[in-house]
Amino acid sequence: MTAEGCVLAADVFSVCLTHALSTEREEIMGLLIGELDKRSVVHISALVILQRSDKTPDRCEISPEQLTDAAMYADSLQQKLKRPMRVLGWYHSHPHITVWPSHVDVRTQADYQMMDPCFVGVIFSVFNIDKQTQESQVQVTCFQSVTNLQGAHEYMRREVPFFVQKRSTFEPHNLQSLSSMPQVLLTEETLAYKSTIPTEKDEKNLVTQLYNASVYSASVCHVMDTMIGPLMSSLTNRLTENKESTKKLIEEKKRLQEQIDAINKANTDGS
Incomplete structure (x- = not known):
């Protein structure tokens, strides 16, 4: 199969x-x-x-x-x-x-x-x-x-x-996966940097340590610039859209309820 x-x-x-x-x-x-x-x-x-x-x-x-x-x-x-x-x-x-x-x-x-x-x-x-x-x-x-x-x-x-x-909304579990992505990338960079830190038995080279630290800093900045910032902006925009949609749905529900109440009242008066 x-x-x-x-x-x-x-x-x-x-x-x-x-x-x-x-x-x-x-x-x-x-x-x-x-x-x-x-x-x-x-x-x-x-x-x-x-x-x-x-x-x-x-x-x-x-x-x-x-x-x-x-x-x-x-x-x-x-x-x-x-x-x-x-x-x-x-x-x-x-x-x-x-x-x-x-x-x-x-x-x-x-x-x-x-x-x-x-x-x-x-x-x-x-x-x-x-x-x-x-x-x-x-x-x-x-x-x-x-x-x-x-x-x-x-x-x-x-x-x-x-x-x-096609799906117009994010499932909660997939939205959680999306929001966890920056943390996964940052953890990868942190673990990679920690693996370069010399132990007491290793020979310590100051220039190498400074280079590795600068690479780590650049990687963290890259994640923040390309992932965290745009993701926050995207999620904020989605939240705003959801609030507007919720407001419209509440208004539509209220309008439909008024129509139902009017119909029920008319039927009651007619009987």
Whole structure:
């Protein structure tokens, strides 16, 4: 059995894309949570943003501990939402390179499909410049791995039909994932900096320590500039819009209630 399609909720897509655009130097990654319908179509409605232990420009790995934590989170969502929820995919970014999965991605995907044959992989290609328009473009693909007939242990990409389901609002759990993203990025930078701090046994080089501290400061400023500021602005604007919508709905409810009261009164007088 293989996945016949993948439907990504719009708010999940937005969080994944925001995560992918958070850095153009290294790949980011996360896990996708959802349910499987009778047609073997994967419906993704939640995600888990993963903290990278090793930041590289062309490689990302998910530890067994992270998979376990994501499975526990899926169980908690299942109890809260009262519908089947499980880890059904992973996503990562390809900054400055094509959207197509590498041989490492295909091999990694094959490993995940051993746990669940409908497990899918989603790749966001970001920070690529269109040669004709000279504009930055974003490409997305969804794939699975299939055995290459030329070798029993060779795998190749199988493209999975991919759709984004329109949704006008953010689910609370996805809004929480979005708001937690800056903290995840800051934790990554802090852990990377702490790993460079020499112990008492190590040789202390003042110039190296100053350089590492300046890199850490620049990284923190980058997160604040590109993530925290815009995110705060976006959430503030969304809050303002929600308050205006709530006010209009209250007024509409009041108007409809007055009409209902008038109709009821007319019926009472007529009887």
